[in-house]
Amino acid sequence: MNIIVASGKGGTGKTLVAANLAYALSDQKEVLLVDCDVEEPNLHLFFPQGGYELPVTTPVPVFDADRCTGCGRCAEVCRYGAITVLKEPPPLFFEKLCHSCGGCEMSCPEGAIHEEERAIGKIRFSNPRDNIILISGILDEGEVMAPRVIAAAKSYAGGHPTTILDASPGIACPVVEAMQGADYCILVTESTPFGLHDLALAESVTRCLGIPSGVIINRFSEEDDQVTDFCRSKDLPVLMTIPFDREIARIQNTGGLISESMPAYREKFADLFSRVTSAGGFSR
């Protein structure tokens, strides 16, 4: 069972939901948490970790100045502008623009290009507490290939029976990469007009990918609630509402988990999981 936690924008409490859900379930079984927010991974803040790291690499072209005739073919082929051919070989290569498509190597008539692996990030593995395994994808500063690091993190997760993934905010390529193959998507939002707008975008992505989804409304307020109406209109179940509450805010601001300090929430999250995963899905 792969459950992904996503949101149309940052700061809605997406990571919090992933962390609380994992904590609540760890009473019963082993949970694998995968941080797919590789540009700003922060699940480890809830689960301080030691652990160990493995690099994530990507193939990039290396130019042989002796063979290169400066014909310019590689720069023409590169859709990402990662190569500029100067008067004197070898061509200038901008590694951070390269998407590892392999096009330049294939197109060089002189065989002057071969590929070598270059590190763009890492995967960190840890076991911060009983029954929780955390795999964090980390994209190095200034790198562009987030989807590659996400794919690597997910591949290390393998087919673990209880996997919870924390997606990056937004709806761009990295989110789609993280969502691929998920059995259920929990969309986290807030009851504000901005929250609603971003929720609508995120919902359209899950719909496109055909992933069943439900909504958790964080900082829920009855007065300003357009989100519930939206969910009704889209036939999206509201899985849980977390009210705007001093005690909850205090726990969260100190890096704590409400499913640890408030038993009622531990039950709510555990119950949410069993409803989401039960045969026939969540009743709408």
Next chain:
Amino acid sequence: MKVCITSKGPGPDDMMEERFGRAPFFIFFDTEGEEHNAVENPFASGAGGVGPRAAQVLIDNGAKAVVTGNVGGNALGALRAAGISIYFLREPGTVKAAFQQFKDGKLTEAV
């Protein structure tokens, strides 16, 4: 010597464009003659890596200097490596006026 001015349109009477990689046109002038030629920038609305590709257009057209408003980091690297001098001009004006200022030595090279 060939100098390139980034331009919003295909003619010398068009306004200079302040962005380098996303300039719609590059207009090349010869400091020794009167002629010029305009090259449309195929990457003006590209998604990424427009800087180095725009620099490639300048290299392929034999420019030795460029007058523009702003150059991104990657394009800067490519222009420098190709030995193309960069001159910044940040007041709005026509391409022709920019070329005149360049010819009169009124612009200082960015270092």
